Each structure stands twice: as C-alpha cells, then as structure tokens.
Amino acid sequence: MATVDRKAATGTLTPAQALALAGAALAPRREGPTRVVVLGGGFAGVHAAKYLTALLGRRTDVEVELLSEENYFVFQPLLPEVAAGGIAATHVVNPIRELVPRARFRCCKVSSIDLAHKRVLVSQGEGLELVGVPYDHLVFCLGKVTSFAMMPGVSEHALAMKDLSDAFGLRNRVIRCLELADIEANPDAKRALLTFVVAGGGFSGVETIGELRELVDRSLKYFPRIRREEVQFKLIHSQKTILPEMPEKLGRAAQEILEKRGVEMVLGARVRAASREQVFLADDRSIATRTFVCTVGNAPNPIAKHTIAAGGFQEAQVGGRGIGVFETDAMLQCVGKPGYWAVGDCAAIPSPSGKGFCPPTAQFAIREAKACAKNVLAAIDGTPMVTFAFKALGILASLGQRSAVAEVFGVKLTGFVAWVLWRTIYLAKLPGFVRRLRVALDWTLDLFFPRDITQLQVFQHKRLDIHHYEPGETIVREGQIGREFYVVLKGEVEVLQGEAVVATLGAREVFGERALLEDTPRTAAVRAISAVDVLVMSRGDFRSMVTSLPVLDDYFAKLLRERHPDAMKRDAGSPSAGVATTDT
Ligand SMILES: Cc1cc2nc3c(=O)[nH]c(=O)nc-3n(C[C@H](O)[C@H](O)[C@H](O)COP(=O)(O)OP(=O)(O)OC[C@H]3O[C@@H](n4cnc5c(N)ncnc54)[C@H](O)[C@@H]3O)c2cc1C
Numbered sequence: 001m002a003t004v005d006r007k008a009a010t011g012t013l014t015p016a017q018a019l020a021l022a023g024a025a026l027a028p029r030r031e032g033p034t035r036v037v038v039l040g041g042g043f044a045g046v047h048a049a050k051y052l053t054a055l056l057g058r059r060t061d062v063e064v065e066l067l068s069e070e071n072y073f074v075f076q077p078l079l080p081e082v083a084a085g086g087i088a089a090t091h092v093v094n095p096i097r098e099l100v101p102r103a104r105f106r107c108c109k110v111s112s113i114d115l116a117h118k119r120v121l122v123s124q125g126e127g128l129e130l131v132g133v134p135y136d137h138l139v140f141c142l143g144k145v146t147s148f149a150m151m152p153g154v155s156e157h158a159l160a161m162k163d164l165s166d167a168f169g170l171r172n173r174v175i176r177c178l179e180l181a182d183i184e185a186n187p188d189a190k191r192a193l194l195t196f197v198v199a200g201g202g203f204s205g206v207e208t209i210g211e212l213r214e215l216v217d218r219s220l221k222y223f224p225r226i227r228r229e230e231v232q233f234k235l236i237h238s239q240k241t242i243l244p245e246m247p248e249k250l251g252r253a254a255q256e257i258l259e260k261r262g263v264e265m266v267l268g269a270r271v272r273a274a275s276r277e278q279v280f281l282a283d284d285r286s287i288a289t290r291t292f293v294c295t296v297g298n299a300p301n302p303i304a305k306h307t308i309a310a311g312g313f314q315e316a317q318v319g320g321r322g323i324g325v326f327e328t329d330a331m332l333q334c335v336g337k338p339g340y341w342a343v344g345d346c347a348a349i350p351s352p353s354g355k356g357f358c359p360p361t362a363q364f365a366i367r368e369a370k371a372c373a374k375n376v377l378a379a380i381d382g383t384p385m386v387t388f389a390f391k392a393l394g395i396l397a398s399l400g401q402r403s404a405v406a407e408v409f410g411v412k413l414t415g416f417v418a419w420v421l422w423r424t425i426y427l428a429k430l431p432g433f434v435r436r437l438r439v440a441l442d443w444t445l446d447l448f449f450p451r452d453i454t455q456l457q458v459f460q461h462k463r464l465d466i467h468h469y470e471p472g473e474t475i476v477r478e479g480q481i482g483r484e485f486y487v488v489l490k491g492e493v494e495v496l497q498g499e500a501v502v503a504t505l506g507a508r509e510v511f512g513e514r515a516l517l518e519d520t521p522r523t524a525a526v527r528a529i530s531a532v533d534v535l536v537m538s539r540g541d542f543r544s545m546v547t548s549l550p551v552l553d554d555y556f557a558k559l560l561r562e563r564h565p566d567a568m569k570r571d572a573g574s575p576s577a578g579v580a581t582t583d584t
Contacts, residue, residue: 014302014306014519015111015112015113015302015303015306015307015310016112016306016310017519018111018112018121018123018130019112019114019121019310032063033060033061033062033063034061034062034063034136034137034380035062035063035065035134035135035136035137036052036062036063036064036065036135036136036137036138036139036376036380037064037065037066037067037120037133037134037135037137037138037139038052038064038065038066038067038103038139038141039067039068039110039120039138039139039140039141039142039303040067040068040140040141040142040143040344040346041066041067041068041069041070041071041072041073041096042068042073042074042076042141042143042344042345042365043073043076043344043362043365043366043369044141044143044343044344044345044346044347044365044366044368044369045066045068045139045141045142045343045344045369046066046073046096046099046100046369046431047365047366047369047370047373048139048141048343048369048372048373049064049066049100049103050099050100050103050369051369051370051372051373051374052064052103052373052376052377053100053102053103054102054373055373055374055377056102056377062377062380063104064102064103064104065103065104065105065106065133066096066100066103066104066105066106067106067108067110067120067122067133068096068105068106068107068108069107069108069109069110070096070107070163071095071096071097071105071107072093072094072095072096072164073093073094073095073096073099073431074092074093074163074164075092075093075094075426075429075430075431075435076162076163076204076362077203077207077362077426077429078092078426078430078439079092079161079162079163079164079166079167079204080161080167080204080207080208080210080211080398080400081211081398082164082167082168082171083161083166083167083168083170083171083174083208083211083212083215084171084211084212084214084215084400084451085171085215085451085452085453086211086214086215086442086443086446086451087439087442087443088438088442089164089167089168091435091438091439091442092164092430092435092439093164094431094432094435098432099431099432106122106124106133107124108122108123108124108125108131109122109123109124109128110122110142110303111123111130111303112303112306112307113138113303113306113307113311114132115307115310115311117132117134118134118135118136119132119133119134119135120132120133120135120138121133123481127477127480127481128480128481128483129479129480129481130481130521136339136380137339137340137341137376137379137380138339138340138341139341139342139343139372139376140303140304140307140326140334140340140341140342140343140346140347141342141343141344141346141365141369142301142303142304142346143301143344143345143346144298144299144300144301144325144345144346144360145298145299145300145301145302146160146162146297146298146299147297147298147299148294148297149299150297151271151272151273151274151294151297152272152273152274153273153274153275154271154273154274154292154294154297156274157274157275157276157292158199158274158292158293158294159173159291159292159293159294160293160294160295160297161204161205161208161293161295162204168456170208170212170291170293171215172455172456173290173291174196174212174215174216174291175219175453175454175455176455177193177194177196177290177291178193178194178216178219178220178223178226178453179223179455180193180290181193181194181223181225181226181230182223182224182225182226183225188288190230191230191232191288192277192288192289192290193290194226194230194231194232195231195232195233195234195287195288195289195290195291196209196212196216196231196232196233196234196289196291196293197233197234197236197279197287197289197291197292197293198212198233198234198235198236198292198293198294198295199236199237199271199279199292199293199294199295199296200236200237200294200295200296201235201236201237201238201239201241201242201243201244201267202242202243202244202245202295202296203243203245203397204295205235205237205242205293205295205296206235206242206243206254206258206397206399207397207398207399207400208293208295209233209235209258209263209293210258210263210398210399210400210401210403211398211400212233212293212400213233213258213261213262213263213400213401214400214401215451216231216233217401218450218451219450219451219453221450222450222453231262232262232264233262233263233264234263234264234266234287234289235258235263235264235265235266236266236269236270236271236279236281237265237266237267237268237269238268238269238270238296239267239268240267240268241255241267242254242255242258242265242267243397243405245359245361245395246395246397246405246407247407247412249412250397250405250406250407250412250414251405253405253414254397254399254405254414257399257403257405257414257415258399261401266281266287269281269282269283269285270282271294271296274292274294277289277290279292299324300323300324300325300346301324301346304324304325304326304342304346305324307326308324308325308326311337313326313327313334313335313337313340314326314327314334314335314336315327316348316357323348325342325345325346325347325348326340326342326346326347326348327347327348328341328342328347328348328349328350329350330349330350330352330387330388331371331375331385331386331387331388332347332349332368332371332372332375332388333375333379338379339379341372341375341376343365343368343369343372344360344364344365344368344369345360345365347368349364349368349388350388352388352389352390352391353391358388358390359392361392363392363393364390364392367388367390368388368390371386371387371388374386393408393409394406394407394408394409394425395407395408396408396418396421396422396425397422398419398422398423399419402416402419403415403416403418403419404418404419404421404422405418406418406421406422408421423443427439427440427443463537463538463541464535464536464537464541465535465536466489466533466534466535466536467533467534467536468531468532468533469491469528469531469532469534470528470531471528471529471530471531472527472528473527473528474525474526474527474528475493475526475527475528475532475534476511476512476522476524476525476526477522477525478496478497478498478521478522478523478524478525479521479522480515480521480522481515481521481522482512482514482515482516482520482521482522482539483538483539484512484516484536484537484538484539484542485510485512485513485516485536485537485538485539485542486510486511486512486526486534486535486536486537487508487509487510487534487535487537488505488506488507488508488509488510488511488532488533488534489507489508489533489534489535490507490531490532490533491506491507491528491529491530491531491532491533492504492505492506492528492529492530492532493505493511493526493527493528493529493532493534494526494527494529495511495524495525495526496524496525496526496527497523497524497525502524503563504529505526510559511526512526513542513556513559513560514560514563514564516539516542516543517543517546517556517560518560523564
C-alpha cells in the first residue's frame with residue numbers, strides 16, 4: 001500500500017540509482033535452503049507468505065522471507081470507517097510478524113531488483129544502508145502507488161485514502177474544519193471550511209464520502225454555531241454513474257441514496273488541479289474547500305515499472321497501452337520468466353472467465369496468493385502446477401449511515417440489509433480473532449454513543465529539528481544513504497574518511513549536502529569533537545529549497561567544487577560503494 005509520491009519527495013533512491021550504487025560489489029551468496037522472497041505486506045504478500053509457510057510445514061529446504069515497508073498489514077476496506085471515527089485506527093491493522101510467524105520478516109524499503117545477481121536491493125535500518133537480499137524465487141506483491149503528478153497542487157493539498165495515516169489525517173482534518181467553522185465570522189471562509197469534496201466515484205471515494213457524511217452529521221450537535229444546511233458534500237466522478245465496478249443499477253441506487261442525504265454528485269467531471277483553498281475542474285469550474293480527498297491517481301509501483309523495463313518482463317496492455325504491471329500466465333508466473341511471480345494489484349492475471357484480467361481487489365489478491373504459493377512450491381519440487389480459477393462471490397459498498405449496496409451470488413441488495421451483510425462479511429474477513437472482537441465492539445459502541453471529536457495532532461511534523469551530540473558521537477556514517485542536511489549551530493565536528501580527519505567544521509558551517517545533491521552514499525563520516533547542536537533538514541526539504549532558489553543552487557555548486565575538486569573533475573558518475581548481501 002502504498003507509497004504515495006509524497007514519500008518519494010522525502011527522498012530515497014530511484015531503482016536505477018540503487019542498481020548503480022550496488023554495482024558489482026557482491027558478497028558471495030551462502031549455500032543454503034531455496035529462498036522464496038515475497039515483496040510487499042499487503043493482501044497479496046501476507047497471504048502468499050502465509051500459504052507458502054503453511055504448505056512447507058516443517059520442511060527446512062525452503063525458506064520464505066517477506067519484505068515490506070511497514071511492519072503491519074492494513075485492512076484497507078475499513079479505512080473509510082477509521083476516517084469517520086467509527087473504528088479505532090489500530091483495530092484495522094495487524095503486525096505482519098503475528099500474521100506470518102513462520103516466515104522471516106524484514107522491515108525495509110525495496111529500492112531495486114538486481115536481476116543479474118538474483119538479489120533484491122533494499123534500504124534498511126536507521127542509516128538506510130543498501131543491502132542485497134538473495135532469492136531463488138521472487139514474488140512481486142507490491143500493489144500500486146498513489147500518484148497525483150498529473151494534477152498540479154493535488155499532492156500538496158489533497159488527502160489520499162490508501163493507508164492508515166490517510167484515514168487518521170482525514171478524521172483530524174474534518175474535526176479541525178468543524179472547530180474553525182464554529183468560530184469563523186467570514187461567510188465565504190466558513191462555507192469553504194464546511195465543504196467536503198471527494199474525487200473518485202469508485203469504492204474508496206464512495207465509501208469515504210458516505211462515512212464523512214455520517215461523521216459530520218453525528219458531530220454537529222457539539223458545534224452550535226454550525227447549521228446542518230451550511231455543510232456541503234460533493235463527490236466528483238468522471239463518469240455518469242458512480243461505482244463503475246458494480247452493475248449500473250446498483251451504482252444508480254447508491255447515487256440516489258447519497259443524494260437523498262445531501263451529497264451532491266459532480267458527474268462527468270475531472271479534477272485538473274488543487275490549491276490550498278480550491279479544487280479546480282477540467283471544465284474550468286472550481287470548488288472552494290478546505291477538505292479535499294482524492295481517491296483517483298493509482299499509478300504503477302515504481303519498482304514494478306522499473307523491473308519490467310530493465311528486465312524485459314512482459315507489461316500488461318489495456319487499449320494498446322502499457323499499464324505498468326507484470327503480465328502473468330494462468331499459473332501466476334511472470335510471462336516467460338521462470339522463478340518470477342506476481343500477485344495482487346501489481347499483476348495482470350488472465351481472468352478465469354477468459355475476458356481481460358482479474359480485477360485489482362483484495363478478494364482476488366487473496367485467492368491469487370494461495371494459487372501462487374502452491375505453484376512456487378510445485379516449481380521448486382518439479383510437480384504439476386495449478387491454474388488460477390476463481391469467480392467473485394459478490395461485491396459490496398458501504399454508504400455510511402446504515403446503508404450499503406451489494407450484489408452477492410447474483411442477488412442485488414440495497415439499504416439496511418446490504419449494510420448488515422457488508423459488516424458481517426468484512427468482520428469475518430478481518431484477520432485475527434482479537435481484531436475482529438475489537439471492531440465488533442467499536443461497532444456496537446458506535447450504535448449507542450456519539451462519535452469521538454477529539455482532534456489529535458500527532459502528525460504535525462516539525463520541518464526543522466535540532467539534534468544534540470556529545471563529544472565522540474558519530475553524526476553521519478560513511479557509506480550511509482543521505483537522508484538529512486546539517487548546519488552546525490554550536491560546537492565543532494570533524495569530517496573523517498576512514499580514520500583520517502579531512503576537515504573540521506564549526507558554527508554556521510554545513511555538511512551532508514553531497515549525498516543529497518548527487519544521490520551518492522555518504523563519502524565521509526562526521527563526528528562531534530565537542531558538545532554539538534546541529535540544525536537538521538530532511539532530504540526532501542533541502543532539495544526543494546536548493547532547486548527553487550538559484551542563489552542556493554549556486555552556493556552549493558560552488559561548495560561542492562571547493563570540497564571535492566577531484567570528484568568534480570572525474571565526472572562523478574559511478575560511486576563505488578558496494579552493497580552488502582545478507583541472508584541473516
Ligand atoms: C479505501 C479502499 C477500500 C477498498 N475496499 C475494497 C473492498 O471493499 N473489497 C476489495 O476486494 N478490495 C478493496 N480495495 C482494494 C484492495 O484493498 C486492493 O486490491 C488490495 O489491497 C491489493 O493488495 P496488494 O497486496 O496487491 O497491494 P497493497 O495492499 O497495496 O500492498 C502493497 C504492499 O507493498 C508494500 N510496498 C510497496 N512498495 C514497496 C517498496 N518499495 N518497498 C517495500 N514495500 C513496498 C506496501 O507497503 C504494501 O504493504 C480497497 C482499497 C482501498 C484503498
């Protein structure tokens with residue numbers, strides 16, 4: 001789940017840069033069991049690892065390692081309810097280690113796939129060291145990412161609905177808007193604060209707006225200066241009927257239910273851009289709002305996209321255009337690439353119906369993972385593989401306020417009955433008995449008590465930090481991937497290459513710029529000589545500042561020339577830092 005392009009801005013390496021950094025320096029692979037490495041801890045990855053380890057039982061000739069950026073699995077279908085405060089955030093997540101206790105787990109960011117040496121390059125640990133994880137079989141379960149790159153301002157000003165922080169952030173934003181609107185004297189500003197806009201009429205957009213409506217309705221009694229008719233909800237959708245994943249009749253039914261509750265449908269419209277205070281549509285209309293949730297903008301995972309291009313994998317095509325996901329055969333193996341498998345949203349798997357590809361849903365990802373696990377072991381053991389076959393059991397969307405639309409085993413349902421079915425099914429699907437119990441309890445309490453309107457501020461990051469170091473402490477390690485830029489505020493530091501001191505720096509001098517500007521690993525270490533305070537700026541902020549201000553760009557270009565005259569002359573292209581290979 002995803003990695004929003006906001007994360008890319010905080011600056012880790014691109015797949016190509018990681019490969020270049022890794023170079024050929026490679027610790028020899030240890031002999032040992034056949035290694036199956038699963039990439040991604042979402043529906044597909046967790047289930048693939050779970051089924052694989054279950055099938056392996058006590059076998060020790062095969063080991064399974066799961067790599068994921070977060071150490072928890074998110075049950076995405078319940079995120080809109082978390083955003084609306086109906087379920088506590090931690091109740092829809094499970095620690096991956098608890099879900100797949102028999103697989104190894106590595107919390108890390110996959111940076112690239114080194115196909116030539118059969119290793120996954122990951123950045124891990126506090127220093128984000130680049131490490132190679134060897135594999136014999138590789139299962140891609142990396143999902144998709146959210147990218148708002150085609151809509152200016154949307155990355156900066158919209159909220160997504162893809163992971164826990166999005167849901168948590170949205171809930172806080174809504175409560176904050178209600179607080180501000182309650183004391184706002186200017187009618188235009190108040191209207192914008194009370195206008196809630198969601199883009200995307202698919203499942204996540206529809207469920208999000210339905211839940212938002214419920215949250216606001218149930219919170220208004222605490223805000224005496226806000227009248228119900230002052231609050232507006234708008235759902236922007238590019239087609240004429242919402243929920244295109246469902247039969248049209250159910251999409252229209254959902255539309256009617258939401259409209260009756262005061263959700264305005266802005267149909268046949270596309271978002272062009274967003275600013276802090278407005279959403280701009282392609283047809284030149286604009287909507288003043290302070291809460292904009294954008295559920296459109298699914299993009300290929302950059303690791304999948306790069307691997308497909310660099311490794312000659314077959315990319316799935318729709319309408320003659322590549323869609324950035326691995327095309328597999330009916331056995332879930334990447335077409336023409338034995339030992340490489342793909343499951344879930346980053347894969348295009350031929351639909352068992354014979355028409356097109358399987359839909360990118362959790363329901364399919366789980367079944368695909370199961371078939372893939374069987375086939376990976378069949379490939380290792382040289383036994384026959386199974387063909388993926390699954391027919392969706394049904395399709396459901398919750399609309400909040402005790403209503404939903406559903407089609408189960410061909411029967412179409414709307415309203416309260418569909419809602420009860422929705423809750424029953426999702427409760428049953430939630431992994432872990434304790435989580436199920438907690439969600440059931442949340443839902444029961446929610447029937448009788450008001451929503452919690454506490455506005456938590458845990459995600460308010462400081463843009464700049466001050467770190468303190470005592471004499472002898474290392475601030476930057478040689479070979480690390482650069483994450484931060486530093487200004488010495490107080491004290492003195494020494495710059496070391498190996499054991500040799502190459503410079504000392506004092507107050508108002510800077511360090512850490514090279515690795516950030518050139519995407520190289522740290523070429524020197526920095527150690528505190530005295531007690532030191534340093535101002536620390538993140539890689540993303542530093543790079544934005546330098547690229548936006550020519551005066552800083554010039555300053556750092558000059559500084560690099562002065563500090564590294566030899567490297568500058570050498571056309572600093574190919575850093576020689578190696579990558580550790582690990583099977584520990
Ligand atoms: C709000 C919402 C509601 C939904 N409702 C439903 C529903 O009701 N029913 C349904 O069937 N489907 C639903 N879906 C769709 C469903 O959640 C997805 O189809 C499913 O999550 C796909 O699983 P996946 O494992 O392929 O990808 P994901 O769940 O996206 O998992 C990808 C994993 O890869 C990891 N990853 C990615 N890149 C890297 C990297 N570089 N390094 C390390 N790790 C990485 C991520 O951290 C994540 O753990 C919903 C989705 C959303 C967002």
